Amino acid sequence: MNIGEAAKASGVSAKMIRYYESVGVIPAAQRSESGYRRYDDAAIHTLRFVRRARDLGFSVEDITRLLALWRDRNRSSADVKALALAHIKTLQGKIAAMEDMVATLRHLAEHCHGDARPDCPILEDLAGTGEDVAAR
Amino acid sequence: MNIGEAAKASGVSAKMIRYYESVGVIPAAQRSESGYRRYDDAAIHTLRFVRRARDLGFSVEDITRLLALWRDRNRSSADVKALALAHIKTLQGKIAAMEDMVATLRHLAEHCHGDARPDCPILEDLAGTGEDVAAR
DNA sequence: CCTTGACCTTCCCATTGTTGGAAGGTCCAT
DNA sequence: ATGGACCTTCCAACAATGGGAAGGTCAAGG
Incomplete structure (x- = not known):
């Protein structure tokens, strides 16, 4: 999926996806030959997580921590x-x-x-x- | 009064006083010979008004309108x-x-x-x- | 094969209110 | 005259988001 589709699928705007990447909330996306960002289901899942956390009012900083905890099986x-x-x-x-x-x-x-x-x-x-x- | 005293007297920081002036919330202050801003009691009164309005959560834009109404005897x-x-x-x-x-x-x-x-x-x-x- | 339109890229700007700092000038007391 | 406390302007940063420009890419249709 390109960023536009990922945006639709996750409810996070393309602008915001790039922003979250730039500030390290989410890892840098894979890139296609031509430099387009590509998103797989796992990435979409992460984006939805971010979306939901934002809806609950968490700051970007908190979301970064929440994602880290989410990924940490020993949390x-x-x-x-x-x-x-x-x-x-x-x-x-x-x-x-x-x-x-x-x-x-x-x-x-x-x-x-x-x-x-x-x-x-x-x-x-x-x-x-x-x-x-x-x-x- | 210089800006520092005005800040203390009004509860609005010197930084903010300059800012409010720059965006037109309050009129430009008088200046001393050497360029220092001077504030009289009326000006302090206005600053207190702004302070109180901010405490009540009004936006800078709203405060500008409120001040205009305050000054308008025909409001x-x-x-x-x-x-x-x-x-x-x-x-x-x-x-x-x-x-x-x-x-x-x-x-x-x-x-x-x-x-x-x-x-x-x-x-x-x-x-x-x-x-x-x-x-x- | 080439054009067109929809998409993507990066980069910069604006927002709202506030604070911080740098570089420099002023005022007053010693 | 020197120092410290004040003042000046300008520039940057914060948080999160949107807007737009300039340019590259992809796929469909002529």
């Missing part, structure tokens, strides 16, 4: 689990931060008339003029 | 509110996506022994070998 599942748990924590941290933002924003928006008049607690809060729209 | 609060609500939606979308990831990961991690053995439902899922670890 300990503890190592994999630790990576997953750390990632969960990272995600939860981001979620919490965003939820705080949403809570504040929703609160401010609720108190904003949203009409043609200029008075707006949202701007007042941003400006620090708000005298607190009921305790943030 | 309608509806415009501000619309911006805030759109931002809330964006955040909620990201939160939902991350929560999905966390749910999947947590489920997989729960089923992973996390010991010295290599068997690991997490890797199996990523590899697509898992035969589904109880319906994702």
